[in-house]
Amino acid sequence: MPAPDGHLKIKRVAIDTEPENTVFLSRQCAVYRPEEFRALKKIEVTSGGKSLLATLSITDDHAITAPDELGLGVQAFRRLGAPEGAAVEIEQATPPRSLDAVRRKIAGEVMSPDEIKAIINDIAAHRYSPMEIAAYLIAAASFTTTDEVLAMTRAMAASGAQIDWDAPLVVDKHCIGGIPGNRTSMIVAPIVAAHGLTMPKTSSRAITSPSGTADTMEVLANVALSIDEMKDVVEREHACLAWGGHVNLSPADDVLITVERPLSIDTREQMVASILSKKLAAGSTHIVLDIPMGPTAKVRSQSEAVRLRKLMEYVSAEIGLVIDVVFTDGAQPVGRGIGPVLEARDVMAVLNNEAHAPADLRARALLLAGRVLDFDPDLRGGMGRKRAQELLDSGKALAAMERIIDAQGRADKPACAGELTAEIIATHEGVVAAMDCFRIARIARLAGAPMDKGAGIDLFKKMGDPVKKGDALYRIHSCFSSDFEFAKAMAHEHSGVTVDGAPVRKSVHT
Amino acid sequence: MPAPDGHLKIKRVAIDTEPENTVFLSRQCAVYRPEEFRALKKIEVTSGGKSLLATLSITDDHAITAPDELGLGVQAFRRLGAPEGAAVEIEQATPPRSLDAVRRKIAGEVMSPDEIKAIINDIAAHRYSPMEIAAYLIAAASFTTTDEVLAMTRAMAASGAQIDWDAPLVVDKHCIGGIPGNRTSMIVAPIVAAHGLTMPKTSSRAITSPSGTADTMEVLANVALSIDEMKDVVEREHACLAWGGHVNLSPADDVLITVERPLSIDTREQMVASILSKKLAAGSTHIVLDIPMGPTAKVRSQSEAVRLRKLMEYVSAEIGLVIDVVFTDGAQPVGRGIGPVLEARDVMAVLNNEAHAPADLRARALLLAGRVLDFDPDLRGGMGRKRAQELLDSGKALAAMERIIDAQGRADKPACAGELTAEIIATHEGVVAAMDCFRIARIARLAGAPMDKGAGIDLFKKMGDPVKKGDALYRIHSCFSSDFEFAKAMAHEHSGVTVDGAPVRKSVHT
Structure with missing residues (x-):
């Protein structure tokens, strides 16, 4: 309920609490009784028909927020989109209704697809606090049925943009990560492009690693492509190597990661929903999935790898994705360089067929590219690996990479290794x-x-x-x-x- | 690791984020690279040998925090206890080690008493973020063994102050709550005091209800007693009615509540650990526990009530508390008044034996007081109820209440009902x-x-x-x-x- 007797004025407060929305209320607030609005409570902020949820801080410093103002932190100010001085109302936020389903999950019940959809949509819309996200993730971690994983995957894919490609076969290659230097995507994509299959590759930036494919590709080219720009590049060159964070695929996943990371929650179920929802939203039809195994890798035993593969296969089949899971050696880093510039150097050495190019990176990229090319119905069964090597050895993959770099926008001057x-x-x-x-x-x-x-x-x-x-x-x-x-x-x-x-x-x- | 080339100066920032510690770093920070210190990360703040964990916000406003300063929010500044301008260092906090046990719990394992102790101590020391507390609570909610509840109870009791009474029998009466107007403690305590048993009653303020016993008692007397003041009152008058929040009993529980409340986590296991840890820390030996049952009460069925009773009895026996569980009618509010002044009026009407005093409040207080008096080995079996009524009817309970009020410090002038x-x-x-x-x-x-x-x-x-x-x-x-x-x-x-x-x-x- 709005206060009957007035409203506050918006003030931007230059405090950054990404990804959370934070707002500031004066303890001497003239309009609301601040005792009713305690610190760390979630409130709903409304101005000119727009509203958002935010976490409340109380301040005694009028320079931060005066009694007739509502201070909006950097994120809240940007997301609400109302100007400074605009009239704003607040009310105690009613918790998202989908939390009832989270509570049922905590009590050990199975969530329906509709309940999961409501939860995921609320999370994508930043209606859950970190503690509420943690409650959902932990409740799901304690037990999740395969059908719940399936529903999560669908709901997460539907929570953001979805790309539609005008091609019968849209291939992708994905690695679950954890191995430094493992930049095979930047070799696989140009090989596949040279062959003529459609491979609109989106990659993440590093979260806990020294480089993500998007970070390494950025050494060579612009990676912040819009969906239209991606489509344009792929139409001309068959493939791209873009940053996924720019195109709003499965945004709920991006929010979940902000809680999974500090809590080191890395369940099989969440990994499957995260990866496959992004692929589904990206419009992929055929995927090669690389699961490195090793004593310091994400997957540390054959039995773990098989369980992950089975769940990937089940969910993929249900959502209509063809998946080919490849177990690779995850005992050590791949290639020589670790870090964007050094990895980009290795990638270009392999594409250039340089004598000293890292053999392990080349072999692994050929293995994976071969498996992707095997999706091509026009290729004789099992000939993918041979075809990949031809395209690499002949310099056609290199030429494709150069065209992709030009199409995305070549980086001004290449950065150098740290001095x-x-x-x-x-x-x-x-x-x-x-x-x-x-x-x-x-x-x-x-x-x-x-x-x-x-x-x-x-x-x-x-x-x-x-x-x-x-x-x-x-x-x-x-x-x-x-x-x-x-x-x-x-x-x-x-x-x-x-x-x-x-x-x-x-x-x-x- | 401290930055090799310097430190920051402490600045107090008047922003209240109770119960969390928040600190502010300038994006233009001269000493640390703020990219390494992202918003909402937990950092360890060290100054003059003292340190604490806090959540980081980044600011672009030099008036909030200049590049050579570290801004400390109200809570962080108070808890660190260092003056403004003092040199301070920060480093990325390593997550509390006890989170490993939480992760094992998430994976479905049973925690050892030592692991539970480490978790509870870290929570009491504010080393857990709300999302980490949620992870612990939800993991525990999915399944907790009775022995884990026992270990939690002991660890929570040991996490704060513990009161030792020089009396063989220290009685208490506790209600699990949920029924408006149910202020029997304020009648039971003076009856028990008039009889001569020791009843150092501590009560909470309202969390989600219109009044807690501490709020209602405060209409009549000072309730913010230190442990020494409590001891003094109880030595003279056999009983007190103090606010538990002032004496640091089971402080981990106070932190857990800040997450349980917004998530509406109210598991039997957590309730048992919460109530019994406070009683153990308060030095009680004999407790009457009131469990109201009703369609809108906390406990809604006989079977739920029995499960709660059994767990209470098991844990109480293990920690050496004698407990007597009483199921009462929780179908409607007790008495007439709801809210501090109106409830205090009802309580005093019962103690004064006024003709129009609420009969249900009187009857329930006599029932519970009788059960408490039955703990007295010098009283003939089953005579507690009769003795309680004698003490009430004779005005001895009223006299005891007046003495307790005087001993705690009589309120200046009684507040009136809202006009x-x-x-x-x-x-x-x-x-x-x-x-x-x-x-x-x-x-x-x-x-x-x-x-x-x-x-x-x-x-x-x-x-x-x-x-x-x-x-x-x-x-x-x-x-x-x-x-x-x-x-x-x-x-x-x-x-x-x-x-x-x-x-x-x-x-x-x-």
Whole structure:
């Protein structure tokens, strides 16, 4: 209910609480009784017919928000879209009705597709607080039926934009992630494009990794394409390598991630709904899914991998997606470079058929591209891998990549690898026995990746390589000295590389 | 890791985000790279050897926080206890280690007592964000063993102050709540005090109800007693009626409530741990627990009530508390007044043996006081009820109450019932068939209770009473016109009273 006797004026407050909406009310508020509006409560803000939900903070500082004002944080101000000084009303928000279904789920019941749809739509519309999202995710994590996963996938796909391609076969290739340097998409897409299949690839930026495909591609080209721009590029070049965050596919997923990440919730069910909803919204018809397995990968055992594959296959079949799941080696990083610039260098070396291009990145990209090409009904069964290699060796994939880069908008001048460097040196002779993907990724992030495009790690040794005492295992690149110190300190403690059963420590060489 | 090249200066920012700690970092921060410190991340703030965890907001307004400052919200500034201008360092907080146990719980495992202790201590120390608390609560709600409830109870009791009484028998009486006007504690305590047993009663303020016992007692006396003041009152008068929020009993529970309330999580397991941890910390040895049952009460069926009783009995036995569970009628409010002043009036009418004192409040208080007195080994079995009535009828309970009020500190001048009044009128003849406790409580809250002591509802009819068309069912009291309008509007829609199967609506008479 609006206050009977007046309203407040909007003031923009330059406080950023992404992704949440925050508003500020003066404790001396003249219009509302602030005791009724306690801090951290959710309120509904209405101005000129528009409204949104926000979390309330109370302030005693008139400079932040005066008694006749309502302060809107950066997000709330932008999303409400009303000007400063406009009349605004607030009321205590009634919790989203779909929370009733969350409560039923907490009590151990199965949610109906309609209930799941209502929950997902409320989440996409920012009507859930982080604690409410956590309640939903944890309740679902305790047990979720396959049909609930299916309903989540459909609801998440329907929560945002959906792209329709005028092609019978729209292929994609996706990796569940967790392996540094694994930039096969940037090789697979041009191979597939050179062959002539439609592959409108959207990728994420890094969330917890040193680089996402979108970050690495951005070294070479513009990736912030609108749906129309994507369509334009794909119509001309058969493929694109765009940033998915720009096209509002499965926006509920983007909100869920803000809670999954800090709580490290990474359930199979949520992963399936997240990946397949984006593919469904993107209009894909055929997908190759890469599941790397390894002791420091996301999936750590064959049985885990099989369970994930089965759920992917079930949901894909129900939503009409053809899926081909490929298990790959996730024991160590792929390629040499980790971080946007260094990864882009590796990708272009493979496409250029350079002698020193990383063989593992090339082999893996050919494997996956072959599986994608096998979707082509006009190709003889099992000939995808051979065809992929022809397109790569002949330079046709490179040419396709150059055309895709031009179509998306070539980056002005290529960024360079960070100029602050330190080498991590083997402290003893032996053979590289293990590489900790998680730790190596963390060191690359501390070095500044992906924010500084040139920051990261350049690997000189991979598993099975013999090393002599004093050999460089990898080089850290940074652009800023504070990051450089952080990264070196962490590598110093444990490099992430194990030689003959003994970890390499205290061996930084600047 | 602290930034290698400097620190920030503390600034107090007058923004209240109770119960969370919030800090503000300038996007132009000179010392840290704000990209590494994203909004809504948790950071650890350290100054002069003291540290705390807080949620980060980013600001572009130098007046809120300059590039060389760290802004501390009201809570963070108070809890850190360092002065403005003091040097402060921040680092990205490592999530509390006890979250690993929460993740195991999410995966369906049973937590050990040590894990539960670590979780509860971190929660009491404000190391969990609301979303992390929600994760814990929901994971526990999906299944919790009785031994986990026991461990939670012990851990919550140990998380704060613990009171030790120099008495062999320390009795208490507790109601699980949900029934407006049910202020029996304020009659039971003086009866028990008059008998000579030790009853250091602590009560809560209203959370979602129109008044808690602490709110109602505050009409008559000071309730914000320290532990020493409580001990002093109890030593002299055998009993007190203090506000529990002032003495830091089971502080983890107070934090959990901030998440349970908005999510309406009200599991049996959490209720048992919450109530019994407070009793254990308060040093009680013998408890009478009142569980009202009714269609709009917290417990709505006999089977629910029995399950709750059994869990209460199991945990009580394990922690060495003697408990006597009493099921009472929860079909309608108790007494006539709802709201602090009106309830205090009823309580004093019963203690004064006034002819028009509410008979249901008197009867229920005598029942419960009798059960408490039955704990006295010197009383013949089953004679508690008779002894309670003697103490009430003789005026000894009233005298005890007056002494307790004086010992706690008599309120300056009694507040009056709100002067804005409206009567809700029966629209048809018949018999009162149902009263909706939840709705009546809501109307009383809208009228201004418990913040305005005089606001609330005065009931003229109870279930089974015959009414004629035009009879007043109840009167609304308010102190402010906006509250008055809200309460009338809600009563207008549905009064909460059903006469002969038909709800009374649209019958406000001002």
